[in-house]
Amino acid sequence: MKHLLSIADLSAQEIRAVLDTAVSMHEVQRRDVKKLPTLRGRTIINFFFEDSTRTRSSFEIAGKWMSADTINLTGKGTAISKGESLRDTVLTIDAMGVDMIIVRHPASGAPRQIAEWVDCSVVNAGDGTHEHPSQALLDAYTLRAALGDLAGRHVAIVGDLTHSRVLRSNLLCLRALGAQITLVAPPTLMPSGIDSWSTADGFATSYDLDAVLPTVDAVMMLRVQRERMSGGYFPTAKEYAVTYGLTARRLALLPEHAVIAHPGPMNRGLEISAEAADAARSIVLDQVSAGVAVRMSILYHLLAGEGNDQ
Amino acid sequence: MSTQPALLIRGADVLGEGSRDVLVVDGTVVATGPDAATQAPGGTQQLHADGLVLLPGLVDLHTHLREPGREDAETVATGSQAAALGGFTAVLAMANTDPVTDNAEVAERVHDLGRRAGYVDVHPVGAVTKGLRGEELAELGLMARSRARVRVFSDDGRCVQDARLMRRALEYVKAFGGVISQHSQDPRLADGTACCHEGELSGRLGLPGWPSVAEEVVVARDVMLARHTGSRVHVAHVSTAGSVEVLRWAKAQGVAVTAEVTPHHLMLTQDLLSDYDPTFKVNPPLRPAEDVEVLREALADGTIDAVATDHAPHVRQDKEHAFVDAAFGMLGLETALAVVTSTMVTGGRMGWADVARVMSTAPARIAGLTSQGRGVQTGAPANLTLVDPTRVVTVDAARSRSLSRNNPWHGRELTGAVHLTMLRGRVTAREGLVWGEEEQ
Amino acid sequence: MSSAHDAGPGREVLTSDDISRALRRIAHEILEGNRGAQDLVLLGIPTRGAHLARRLGDALRQVEDVEVPVGSLDVTMYRDDLRHQPTRAVEPTHIPPPGVDGKVVVLVDDVLYSGRTVRSALDALADLGRPRAVRLAVLVDRGHRELPVRADYVGKNLPTSHSERVMVRLAESDDGDEGVRIAAPPAQEGTP
Numbered sequence: 056m057k058h059l060l061s062i063a064d065l066s067a068q069e070i071r072a073v074l075d076t077a078v079s080m081h082e083v084q085r086r087d088v089k090k091l092p093t094l095r096g097r098t099i100i101n102f103f104f105e106d107s108t109r110t111r112s113s114f115e116i117a118g119k120w121m122s123a124d125t126i127n128l129t130g131k132g133t134a135i136s137k138g139e140s141l142r143d144t145v146l147t148i149d150a151m152g153v154d155m156i157i158v159r160h161p162a163s164g165a166p167r168q169i170a171e172w173v174d175c176s177v178v179n180a181g182d183g184t185h186e187h188p189s190q191a192l193l194d195a196y197t198l199r200a201a202l203g204d205l206a207g208r209h210v211a212i213v214g215d216l217t218h219s220r221v222l223r224s225n226l227l228c229l230r231a232l233g234a235q236i237t238l239v240a241p242p243t244l245m246p247s248g249i250d251s252w253s254t255a256d257g258f259a260t261s262y263d264l265d266a267v268l269p270t271v272d273a274v275m276m277l278r279v280q281r282e283r284m285s286g287g288y289f290p291t292a293k294e295y296a297v298t299y300g301l302t303a304r305r306l307a308l309l310p311e312h313a314v315i316a317h318p319g320p321m322n323r324g325l326e327i328s329a330e331a332a333d334a335a336r337s338i339v340l341d342q343v344s345a346g347v348a349v350r351m352s353i354l355y356h357l358l359a360g361e362g363n364d365q
Numbered sequence: 366m367s368t369q370p371a372l373l374i375r376g377a378d379v380l381g382e383g384s385r386d387v388l389v390v391d392g393t394v395v396a397t398g399p400d401a402a403t404q405a406p407g408g409t410q411q412l413h414a415d416g417l418v419l420l421p422g423l424v425d426l427h428t429h430l431r432e433p434g435r436e437d438a439e440t441v442a443t444g445s446q447a448a449a450l451g452g453f454t455a456v457l458a459m460a461n462t463d464p465v466t467d468n469a470e471v472a473e474r475v476h477d478l479g480r481r482a483g484y485v486d487v488h489p490v491g492a493v494t495k496g497l498r499g500e501e502l503a504e505l506g507l508m509a510r511s512r513a514r515v516r517v518f519s520d521d522g523r524c525v526q527d528a529r530l531m532r533r534a535l536e537y538v539k540a541f542g543g544v545i546s547q548h549s550q551d552p553r554l555a556d557g558t559a560c561c562h563e564g565e566l567s568g569r570l571g572l573p574g575w576p577s578v579a580e581e582v583v584v585a586r587d588v589m590l591a592r593h594t595g596s597r598v599h600v601a602h603v604s605t606a607g608s609v610e611v612l613r614w615a616k617a618q619g620v621a622v623t624a625e626v627t628p629h630h631l632m633l634t635q636d637l638l639s640d641y642d643p644t645f646k647v648n649p650p651l652r653p654a655e656d657v658e659v660l661r662e663a664l665a666d667g668t669i670d671a672v673a674t675d676h677a678p679h680v681r682q683d684k685e686h687a688f689v690d691a692a693f694g695m696l697g698l699e700t701a702l703a704v705v706t707s708t709m710v711t712g713g714r715m716g717w718a719d720v721a722r723v724m725s726t727a728p729a730r731i732a733g734l735t736s737q738g739r740g741v742q743t744g745a746p747a748n749l750t751l752v753d754p755t756r757v758v759t760v761d762a763a764r765s766r767s768l769s770r771n772n773p774w775h776g777r778e779l780t781g782a783v784h785l786t787m788l789r790g791r792v793t794a795r796e797g798l799v800w801g802e803e804e805q
Numbered sequence: 806m807s808s809a810h811d812a813g814p815g816r817e818v819l820t821s822d823d824i825s826r827a828l829r830r831i832a833h834e835i836l837e838g839n840r841g842a843q844d845l846v847l848l849g850i851p852t853r854g855a856h857l858a859r860r861l862g863d864a865l866r867q868v869e870d871v872e873v874p875v876g877s878l879d880v881t882m883y884r885d886d887l888r889h890q891p892t893r894a895v896e897p898t899h900i901p902p903p904g905v906d907g908k909v910v911v912l913v914d915d916v917l918y919s920g921r922t923v924r925s926a927l928d929a930l931a932d933l934g935r936p937r938a939v940r941l942a943v944l945v946d947r948g949h950r951e952l953p954v955r956a957d958y959v960g961k962n963l964p965t966s967h968s969e970r971v972m973v974r975l976a977e978s979d980d981g982d983e984g985v986r987i988a989a990p991p992a993q994e995g996t997p
Contacts (some may be wrong), residue, residue: 056892076895078878088932091882121882142685162687163571164641171640183689185571223571247574248565255565352895355882360892 056356058170058177064187072233073352074196080355083120091351094123097358100148103159103180104130106339109319109346110180112190114157117350123154123358130160133199141165142172149173154358158182163220176357184218190318191224193349195232196275197342201314206233211267213239213299214277214326217246217290221277221318230256237271239264241299243288244279264299268308275316276301279326288351303330314338373405377751379741381717387419389747392790396743412506414751417784420721422454422748423702424728424737425804426546426625427521427601430456430487432478433471434463438769439678441475445484447676447698447766449794452750452783455486455729455737460497461522467492467503476513478574484793484800486733491515493534493545495525502599503686504532509541516733519546521601522648522693524583531587535596544623544732546599547587549608550649554579558689562635562650565666570638573689575650577605579748584608588615588622599731600624602675604649606659613668623731626660628697628704633657633773643684643691644773647677664723665714671728674701678769695773698764702750703758704774704782710754715716719755736789747790756782766799815972815988819961824944824975824983828857828959831942832864834958839909842871844937846908848878850926851896854914856977857944861913874901878912878933883925898929905934911958915973917943920954945985947971963987 056069065073083089085196103111111127118125130144148156152289155176158166163183170177181187195205202208210229216222216238223246229236236258238245245260246252253260261267268274279299281292289295301315306328309315315327315337323329331341367511372388379385379397385392386401388409396404422688425448431439441458448456458475460466466475472489479487491508495501497520518538525531525547555575561567563574584600588611591598602608614623629647634654637645645651663669677694684691699797705724709715715723721740729738739745762775786794793800819827839845842865849858862875879896887893903939912926923941930939942958947965965971968990974982 072894079882079895079898082898083882086933090932092928093882093887138682140682140685141687141690147467163690164689165687168641168643168687183687220571223569246568247563252565252568259523325753330735355895356892359887361888361890 059188059353059357060167060170060177060179061186062191062224065231067231070192070195070228072078073192073349073356074082074199076352077192077196077345078348078355080351081345083351084348089120090122091120092122093355093359094118094121097123097154098152099123099125099155099157099354100153101125101127102130102145102148103127104165105159105161105181107159107181109343110159112345114180114189114345114350117354120347121351121354123354134188141168145169145173149175152255155354178353178357181220183220185220186224187220188228189350189353190221190222191228192353193342193345194225194275194316194318195228196345196349197338198314200341200345201338202272205229207235208272209237209270211237211239211271211274212277213264213274213301215244215279215283216240216277217244217288218280218283219277222246225275226256226258228283230258235259237261237267239267239299241289244283264305265308268305269310271309271313273314273316274301274309275318275329276327277318278320278322281322281325296325300325301327301331303328306331306334309336311315316342318342369410371406372405372412372790373401373409374412374414374419375402375753377417377419378717379419379723381418387741389749389787389790392747394741394743394745394747397741399627412785416753418717418752418754419596420452420717420750420752421725421740422750422786422788423452423724424732424734425453425456425674425698425701426517426599426671426728426732427627428448428456428676428698429457429461429678430458430475432462433474438680439767440681441478441487442482443766443768444676444678444698445479445482445487446799449484449786449788449799450766450783450797451698451700452752452786453485453698453700454748454750454788454793455488455734456487456785457490457517457732459521460490460492460519465492465496466490467495469504469507469513472508472513472515473511474780485788486734486737488517488734489513489515490521490546491518493518493520493525493672494530499523499526499530501538502530505534505537505543506541509543516541516543517546517599517731518543519548519601521546522549524548524550524552528586529592531726532590532594534631535590535594535598539596542730544597544599544733546601547583548601549580549583549587551579551582554582560648560650560689560693561638562652564653566635566638570641570715572638573626577607577652577656580605580649581607583609584611588612588620591622592618592620595621597621597623602627602630602649602673603660603669604630604652604656606656609659609668612663616668623727624668625671625728626664627673627675628701629695630660631664631672631708631775632704637773638688641688643686643688643734644695644771646688646691646693647675647695648693661708661714664790665709670723671731672701672705672723673728674698677690677771678767679771680769684771695771696765696767696769700760700774700779702752702783703779703781704754706754707779711780747787749787750783751785753782753784755780758782815970815986817984817986818963819945819985824960826984827944828864829868830886831958831960832861832868833898835911835940835942836865836869838940838957841899842869842873844907844909845873846901846903846905846910847873847875847913848900848930849875849913850922851877851879852978853973853975855896856975857915858913861942874903878929880922880929881924885925892897899962900933905930905936907935908932909938910936910939911942913942915944916971917941917946917954917956917959918949920950920952923954924952927970944973945971952958961985976980
């Protein structure tokens, strides 16, 4: 592994290796001394062209706990406003001899383009509406911790699927781990080409959350932005909450053992009710807690071994 | 201009319909067939063209020359050279320059720059609306009456969205035989960020979708407006099977609609976007293979009238951005004929007479050019292109005469190479060199 | 020449019984050195060191009838040779509940060679707490130290050349196969 651009770049075996290492890293997180010497002398740039407190800080902490030098850069407005291309911008950083660039970018595909241009490792920390691989890995980590092996488990993913990079990475990751998936959303929030896509990749879709919930082992609620209303994706927040929200009433439809995940940030009262978010079966806080451990594991697998040298 | 010596082209396969000699004197075809050799005056130069196909000089309805405003990406001179090397003798230069060609002064300036360069006839396209803003009509009549004699009007890059304004424009240009070339894109269905054909691929890549229907609803509206007004409308860069259906229906109704397809929409498909390489970002976007097949069929059966390059040069710093931020467009002038040969002639869907129709005669007719697209016949201006029909060329972006390098054909093997281009009897390009270079 | 215990390449230097005897002896030595089982914690270095630590724990129970806490200490993240090898799988670290503060930690590994693994283990241990003392027990000491490291308890000292390979096989991790063998360098394997 040199880059982490898409979950599609990882084999099921590699995904499992990352999750297994994350278990050990999670142990480290509970110690008094959290620092590992593993990446001493390595330099990691957190290059965020878009705000993200949670992802950026967890990557930064992961790097620091592994003794890498981590530097935060915000790319906002640097490129186009100065007449400099994205390529020029990242080549400048690459030329300083860094080992890894962790990129968050509002444009889909930007990390893959950057990986083509630079010599160092590139990690996709979320690109547009494309992918968010580290989030999917930590979601899988948390689900595995709650449910055990995910093979044959049924996960429903519900919400604004069109605009969700978390969805795309989770689809690939959970499928690779053998889970069954059902996507639930109003037709307007299903991604383009979902019919042929779901057939090709072997997952189900539904417009009826009530029908799906009784059969799931986990339900993952994705954020719905209120701005989508002006785009005509759905009429009102109330209508969305009633038809697709995980309301208190719907909690009762879940099987006893089923868990509730949400990659955050949550819109309480829209896609998820307070009752669901705070339920005993909610693993939302576990997801947050796993963030650093999974990212430490990612850094380890990309930077520690032979062949990951420049 | 000094008089050219007479030239006798010997043995060329004229339009693929058999070998005939062609005699060019004073920039005009004066004789063809057996008479050509006998009428040749003393001192006539001979050009042995065995194995080459002779076509009327190609006419491009849709070129972006970037001058004035973006001379770092292309100039009228460099674009003209690229055109000549591609076998063109006339190009229509789109209006989205800076300043916009929305008045007679800019039109004349572009026209004069073309004259001065001298490689091809450069005919400016006038903007339909002031500043391409889609609000008020540009000075269509003054541009038509200018030295540039503008007949084609387009807001290309943007769609004339307002139905009433489109109607008025169609009506207004009837007075001087003009035509509106529409960039068909409903901006509410495909906004400025739309950059990938909407479907499974755009879903997977997370790229803003550009649905086929955003083109088709505008094509449908415009043919109804053309029928209602009795005016001519031209559909630029048709890219979808649905648009072809509408065109077929409209032509059957006798609506005065014409259409063009680009070389890239005849060959390249959407899957090239999988790696987010902005070289393949173009508007309208590359479509699935099924659309490409329908476009080829429609070109062969005449539903689509012409091939037009939409040659759109961009400097590196405008292309080397994240895919959605990068500029739209790709180069096309130098490779257009080879793409048409590779997709339509090789494999037998079209003969060379058909190539002459879609790349010369029809575009000249649509643009109202009287001295272009006349064919290889006695009395016509000697605007001619000689093609080596079987030569296979691997495209090398670095060797392009364009100032820009956004070349989607780089590394591809294409069949059919322009051997020589002649503008009114003067050789403007020969075997990869342009006029001026080959004399040295 | 082959016997039932003589599967695989190279020369067998310790049999399964030899290993058991060595561990029993080490158990006695540990109790002697520590004057009993007071404050002892055994930490095996995965993979085989962890198995040996468990066996040593069993041996201590048999000798003294005491339950000595046994755990494992993965040192992968502390290695100084990570960049020279393909990415290693990280093995579990398990520190028994009382922790290591004030304890006498006996690190257990299968082979002592350059000493670098032990150095990594000492670093790892330091991040977990402050033991009163750290001892080292190994099944085999093959020499060729690159760091000032010495084992307190050794199952067998094995003089080897640099190019030879020492292979420890334990029932827990090697499909029931067990024993210690020395083999010539791989390049010469397969030659007649």
